[in-house]
Amino acid sequence: MTQKAVVLLSGGLDSATTLAVAKANGHQLYGITFDYGQRHIWELEAAKKIAKTVGLEQHIIYKLDLSCFGGSALTDRQIPVPQITEEKLNTNLADQGIPPTYVPARNTIFLSIALGWAEVLGAFHIYLGANAIDYSGYPDCRPEFIQAFENLASLATKAGVEGRQFRIHTPLIHMTKKEIIQKGLALGVDFRLTHSCYSPDEQGVACGRCASCQIRLRGFQEANLQDPIEYQFRPSSSK
Amino acid sequence: MTQKAVVLLSGGLDSATTLAVAKANGHQLYGITFDYGQRHIWELEAAKKIAKTVGLEQHIIYKLDLSCFGGSALTDRQIPVPQITEEKLNTNLADQGIPPTYVPARNTIFLSIALGWAEVLGAFHIYLGANAIDYSGYPDCRPEFIQAFENLASLATKAGVEGRQFRIHTPLIHMTKKEIIQKGLALGVDFRLTHSCYSPDEQGVACGRCASCQIRLRGFQEANLQDPIEYQFRPSSSK
Numbered sequence: 116m117t118q119k120a121v122v123l124l125s126g127g128l129d130s131a132t133t134l135a136v137a138k139a140n141g142h143q144l145y146g147i148t149f150d151y152g153q154r155h156i157w158e159l160e161a162a163k164k165i166a167k168t169v170g171l172e173q174h175i176i177y178k179l180d181l182s183c184f185g186g187s188a189l190t191d192r193q194i195p196v197p198q199i200t201e202e203k204l205n206t207n208l209a210d211q212g213i214p215p216t217y218v219p220a221r222n223t224i225f226l227s228i229a230l231g232w233a234e235v236l237g238a239f240h241i242y243l244g245a246n247a248i249d250y251s252g253y254p255d256c257r258p259e260f261i262q263a264f265e266n267l268a269s270l271a272t273k274a275g276v277e278g279r280q281f282r283i284h285t286p287l288i289h290m291t292k293k294e295i296i297q298k299g300l301a302l303g304v305d306f307r308l309t310h311s312c313y314s315p316d317e318q319g320v321a322c323g324r325c326a327s328c329q330i331r332l333r334g335f336q337e338a339n340l341q342d343p344i345e346y347q348f349r350p351s352s353s354k
Numbered sequence: 355m356t357q358k359a360v361v362l363l364s365g366g367l368d369s370a371t372t373l374a375v376a377k378a379n380g381h382q383l384y385g386i387t388f389d390y391g392q393r394h395i396w397e398l399e400a401a402k403k404i405a406k407t408v409g410l411e412q413h414i415i416y417k418l419d420l421s422c423f424g425g426s427a428l429t430d431r432q433i434p435v436p437q438i439t440e441e442k443l444n445t446n447l448a449d450q451g452i453p454p455t456y457v458p459a460r461n462t463i464f465l466s467i468a469l470g471w472a473e474v475l476g477a478f479h480i481y482l483g484a485n486a487i488d489y490s491g492y493p494d495c496r497p498e499f500i501q502a503f504e505n506l507a508s509l510a511t512k513a514g515v516e517g518r519q520f521r522i523h524t525p526l527i528h529m530t531k532k533e534i535i536q537k538g539l540a541l542g543v544d545f546r547l548t549h550s551c552y553s554p555d556e557q558g559v560a561c562g563r564c565a566s567c568q569i570r571l572r573g574f575q576e577a578n579l580q581d582p583i584e585y586q587f588r589p590s591s592s593k
Contacts (some may be wrong), residue, residue, distance in 0.1 A: 179418045179467075186474035213512045218468035223510040227466040230419075231459035235425035254515040263509050267502045271462040273452045276493040 119238035120199060120284075121229045124148050124174070126161030128309045128331060129244035129287055132295050134169055134328065135302035136286040142246045146174040147229055151221075152182030152190050157319040161310035165269045168305060177228060187218040189313065198312040213252035216313065222255035226264050230281065234272050245285045246295070254264035261285050271310050292334025300340075307343045316347060358477035359523075360468045363387050363413070365400030367548045367570060368483035368526055371534050373408055374541035376481045384475060385413040386468055390460075391421030391429050396558040399551035407544060416467060426457040428552065435552040435564050452491040454563065455552065462493035465503050469520065470535040473511050484524045485534070500524050531573030539579075546582045547585045555586060562587035 119187040120142035124130045137144060148162040159176060166174040178180050182190040188197065194215055212247065254260060265283045269275035287295050311331045312321035315329065321328050323346035332350060335342040359381035363369045367435035376383060385402040398415060405413040421429040427436065433454055461484065468480050484495040493499060504522045524532050537546065550570045551560035560567050562585035571589065574581040 153418035175422070177419075177422075180416075181470060183414070183416075184471045184474045213515075213516055217512055219512070220466055220472075220510055221471035223506065224463070224466040227459055227463040231420065231457075231463055232423045235423045254512060255510045257509070260506070260509040263502070263506045267462065269500070269504050270496070270499040270502050271459055271494045273456055273458070273493060276452075 117141060118240060119143045119172075119233075119236055120240035120242055121145045121147060121233045121236065121238050122171075122242040123225055123229055123244065124166060126158035126163075126165065126305060126310050127244070128292075128304075128311055128334075129246055129295060130162075130211060130297065131165050131304050131306070131309045132299035133242050133282055133284075133286060134165065135299060135304045135340070137240075138169060139286070139302055142240060144169070145232070145238060146171045147225075147232060148174070148176050149225055150176050150178045151218075152180045154189060154192065154196075154313070155315055155319070157310045157312075157315050160319070161308055165305075168308060175232075176259070179214045179224070181221065182225070184219065189218050198324050198326065198329075215244070215253065216255035216326070217253055219232055220255070222253075222260070223264070226277045226283065230268055230272065233281065234274050237274075239274070240282050240284060242286070244286045244287055246287045247289065248291050249267075256288070258285075258288055261288070271348040277297045286348075291337075292330055293337040294333050296338045296340065309344070321346050323350065356380060357471075357479060358382045358384060358411075358475055359479035359481055360384045360386060360472045360475065360477050361410075361481040362464055362468055362483065363401045363405060365397035365402075365404065365548065366481070366483070366550050367531075367538065367543075367545060367573075368485055368534060369401075370404050370543050370545070370548045371538035371541065372523075372525060373404065374543045376479075376523070377408060378541055382407070383410045384471070384477060385410045386464075386471060387413070387415050388464055388467075389415050389417045390457075390479075391419045393428060393431065393435075393552070393556070394554055396549045396551075396554050398532060399558070400547055401503045404544075405565035407547060414471075415478050418463070418467075420457055420460065420463070423458065424473045427454040428457050437563050437565065452493065455565070456492055459494070461492075462498070462503070465522065469507055469511065472520065473513050476513075478513070478518055479521050479523060481525070483526055485526045485531075486528065487530050495527070497524075497527055500527070530576075531569055532576040535573050535577045536578065545572060547582070560585050562589065 124146040148165045185191040188194040268281035311327045313325040314322045363385040424430040427433040507520035550566045552564040553561045
């Protein structure tokens with residue numbers, strides 16, 4: 116019998132690749148995208164297009180407001196989105212501390228809601244595109260957090276205490292951006308549909324300057340590929 | 355310096371008492387009440403009144419929809435709210451399995467959101483009125499769940515990985531309903547403001563028949579007190 120999986124789908128390159136991995140693993144797919152008060156809607160539009168292309172059993176856009184708390188450059192317009200220097204980009208980003216784009220407890224909240232839905236669905240697999248390598252001082256993208264959440268899931272739910280084991284799959288957690296892009300391409304991900312930029316213009320065109328754009332562009336460059344999306348600015352070093 | 359605490363306030367007797375404990379512990383109080391698609395609004399109204407009476411720094415009503423998932427008698431009108439026989443009431447309720455009023459992953463979701471807010475506030479104390487004794491087959495009211503969440507909080511947050519310890523306080527977890535009522539009274543809780551019933555009428559009057567009403571009524575009876583709220587039906591055995 117096909118096993119159901121809930122996949123967290125942000126609309127970015129990582130979650131699109133994660134969805135493709137879940138599909139390749141033969142799961143029946145349930146996608147959840149969070150409309151949490153992020154600065155722009157382009158991520159959500161990207162998630163919808165990706166979900167439609169891949170073909171899910173169900174895709175829900177789940178609305179909750181994390182912007183009411185503030186505390187992050189992604190939900191609070193008072194906090195600037197960081198740019199990143201070429202020099203910084205070439206060092207180990209995970210060693211540079213937690214960036215202002217960290218959203219307090221975001222993955223804990225998202226995984227908790229996904230867990231609630233998963234339990235109702237009878238889905239014991241949850242996929243998350245967390246990555247501990249590129250630009251990830253984010254604590255809630257680290258393997259020890261994922262492990263702790265998996266432990267919690269067994270204690271938190273009726274299914275768990277009745278002996279079912281929830282698995283939190285993070286197939287990209289130890290990959291570089293280059294490796295994620297290569298994996299995605301191998302699985303047929305259409306990267307034209309994905310959105311990564313923190314500060315797109317009014318038409319949703321990526322800035323090419325924010326940390327997220329730069330890491331993405333460098334990933335394509337290292338994979339010796341052209342990023343198929345449009346940019347307002349494309350560094351001369353990238354293709 | 356006064357330490358900030360985030361208190362989960364449902365509007366019930368347990369959370370009102372928990373709030374009083376947090377106040378007695380000298381915290382600066384931040385209340386959060388979840389409007390999650392529960393069957394009725396009386397809980398929310400109760401929470402607002404309690405917050406106003408106690409005097410909080412801030413009280414937020416946080417909207418998120420758990421009814422879209424279904425799977426619980428509290429969020430899905432297709433699933434009947436259980437009544438409870440006198441005989442069942444006199445046995446150990448926690449041994450009777452998980453009731454249909456269980457909402458999948460509810461406390462995990464609520465604690466996660468409270469954690470996000472707490473981190474932004476710089477509050478390292480979170481209070482939850484979980485109780486493992488009365489009618490609590492609920493897995494997410496047990497001490498081992500609370501402990502696992504506390505562990506997770508340290509790994510999930512910037513503050514946590516920087517060495518701050520979040521404490522999840524559940525002062526009522528090992529108390530009987532009688533003991534909670536006695537504690538609340540000692541701390542000056544106005545139980546007239548609290549709402550416990552799963553199936554109130556259109557004016558918000560408690561039914562007196564659902565499991566939650568019966569456990570509450572029995573608690574007052576055992577404490578040799580009269581429950582000050584109005585009931586549609588009051589069992590002859592209760593005062």
